[in-house]
Amino acid sequence: MPTPARVRSDRLGMLDVLRFVAAFAVIGFHFLARDSPAWGGAAAAETAGVGQWAAYGRLGVPLFFVISGFVILMSSWGKDVPSFAASRIGRLYPAYWISVVLSVAISFVLWPAYAEFFGGHGSPSDAVLNLTMVQQAFGADSVSGVYWTLWYEARFYLLIALLMLVGMTRGRVIAFAALWPVLGAVADEAGSDLLTTLLLPTYAPFFAGGMLLYVLYRDGHDLGTWLLVGLNAAIALHFSIAIHENALTKLTPFEPSTIVIAVLTLACFGLVAAATLTRAAQWNARWMVTAGALTYPVYLVHENLGWFVIAHLRTRVGAWGAVLAAVAVALLAAWLLHRFVERPFGPRLRTVVLDMLRRTTPEPVPSRREADELEYESSEYENSDEYDDDVEPLAPVDDRRPAVPAARRPVPPAVPYEDDWQEQTLVTSPMRLPRLDRDDAVGAGHPTR
Secondary structure, three states: OOOOOOOOOOOOHHHHHHHHHHHHHHHHHHHHHHOEOOOOOOOHHHHHHHHHHHHHHHHHHHHHHHHHHHHHHHOOOOOOOHHHHHHHHHHHHHHHHHHHHHHHHHHHOOHHHHHOOOOOOHHHHHHHHHHHOOOHOOOOOOHHHHHHHHHHHHHHHHHHHHHHOOOOHHHHHHHHHHHHHHHHHHHOOOOOHHHHHHHHHOOHHHHHHHHHHHHHHHHOOHHHHHHHHHHHHHHHHHHHHHHHHHHHHHHHHOOOOHHHHHHHHHHHHHHHHHHHOOOOHHOOHHHHHHHHHHHHHHHHHHHHHHHHHHHHHHHHHHHHHHHHHHHHHHHHHHHHHHHHHHHHHHHHHHHHHHHHHHHOOOOOOOHHEEEHHHHHOOOOOHOOOEEEEOOEEEEOOOOOOOOOOOOOOOOOOOOOOOOHHHHHHHHOOOOOOOOOOHHHOOOOOOOOO
């Protein structure tokens, strides 16, 4: 009998599943509900029955952010800033650069209708600036509507790096996750554009809630931390209802339900809690790892590539045939990106960046206490579906009741989960809202969106 493939036991497999589900929710929103050049306007009438529910796939975005808060804190705790920065750069940029080239080819060369639908495709200099991933900091248009969330992720990484410089402790992490969303809202109300941009108040509670869930996973249940998770969920609910009511009204032909939006917003926190703080945290399988590995590349390429496929096939194979073909092409492109770009070039870029940073940054010397308390486990990317060979800390657990019994608790993963996705946000609320980041406004980050 052939030996079964080795399944890694040090991953939270259900988080991989949640990431994949969130990505497909966003794909459903783009292909079946959102007005787009794929349909020349509103989505096809044949898909309307499913599209009215697929519209809520827009809430895959905040689910990604809760997951990101959890796993980025997990992958950064116990590391130094150079290791963290090199890991993020090596993980994100190789596939991203290819997706930028693909998006430029589609929107500038292959598909004139794309630019016509959005009223232009931006300037060539904007397209080049997209290669930095921080084009929105310069007011440049993104060549794909999904890139706006990467700008959110980049700012979250910056805040985590600052916390690492101060020194990560349980108390500091909890204080940060409790105060960050509130201070972001205060900065917005005070009219501070700089602080509002840095603190991203509209999505801070999702990231912060994910961070607190990791604290519960790491150290066990306690009422105070759960109350702070609830506080962040309440703040998130305030922003999410207004954002998604207006986004779905403007971007789709369907009337959104406030109740459904509220339930799905709270579910973003509940699903991550269920995946990490219950017996589901023990579930693991090879297919889960593969699903997690494909999430980031399929998110990057699905929008423009999928719309291109739908636009050219819908009159030949019908609406549903075109949608299924677009999904298949997006998945194939994602696998090719992962297999031939991320896996071979990600570790090399990470090594180059880390070497550069090590030459300019003094090597940290751990204290005796840190050396006694922290153990490190390294993983070989060659034997995994993921390539990132980060070393993750195995945190000490105190004597309180753990969220998952220690004997059954998975080791924090050696491969960080990436949460880098999504789509263009549209916000024009009739109620009084804190001023939103530039990329949360109508038309930001992409022509006329």
